Amino acid sequence: MSLVHDAVSISEAAALTGLSTHALRYYEREGLMLGGVDRASSTHRRYTEADISWVVFLTKLRSTAMPIAKVREYVDLVREGEESTSARLELLLAHRANVLAQLDEITQSLAAIDYKIATYRKGNS
Amino acid sequence: MSLVHDAVSISEAAALTGLSTHALRYYEREGLMLGGVDRASSTHRRYTEADISWVVFLTKLRSTAMPIAKVREYVDLVREGEESTSARLELLLAHRANVLAQLDEITQSLAAIDYKIATYRKGNS
DNA sequence: GTAGAACTTAGAGTGCGCTCTAAGTCAAAC
């Protein structure tokens, strides 16, 4: 706990987001942190609640296989403010289609794996 | 079409499996092809129907994020024959659990993305 | 039989997303 309400160290941010401290610095270097991270009272990073929420959302994009470069594109749009809302919507809708395709492919592969599992259970080959 | 029924060239195999010819040679080098691929009447590879089906199944494992090393483990068990059936079943069941976890994570991320999409549609931030 | 396309090998190169290192600075506890 620090004097600044809810601003946490990089290792606490790592624990909260599931990323490594290395990855958090990497994301910042790559320009994914909107306004950059505060350095309250020192050179040390202090992550606010908003920073954490933001990183958590980024991990949702990443866990659905959005490449870092595309994430940065999205972040740049957010930085542009109100006027980019429709562009952001478009980007997320396009990504949504990718995610549905992923779910479909994985589900089909799962069916093939389940089929194989069933053959092993029946003792056939 | 060749004299040998259903044995196709590497580029045809690539077209049939969705892999590149480079990837097909790579898989063979990595020992993923069970008995190796025939070289009927030349140094050129000839993929049988069974080879193609096998590669297709491997792509199911790969598309569900099984690392090549784990795929090789599975292939090695298949090579051992009957006696490894229960080990193969175990491996596939463990992988199945990973796949379900993936589906779960992606589905949750999709929900977060859909939520964001909804806020853009409502014109809120 | 010859041109051109497709194939062969071994091995180097690539892109991605971190991950680690080194050398140093800062903070918290005692």
Add this chain to the structure above:
DNA sequence: GTTTGACTTAGAGCGCACTCTAAGTTCTAC
């Protein structure tokens, strides 16, 4: 005020899964 551990930077290194290159061989069509 000193130790201990967390933090800082810039930049190198890594693991994965291909992907590409080069130099040469073979197949197919004419």
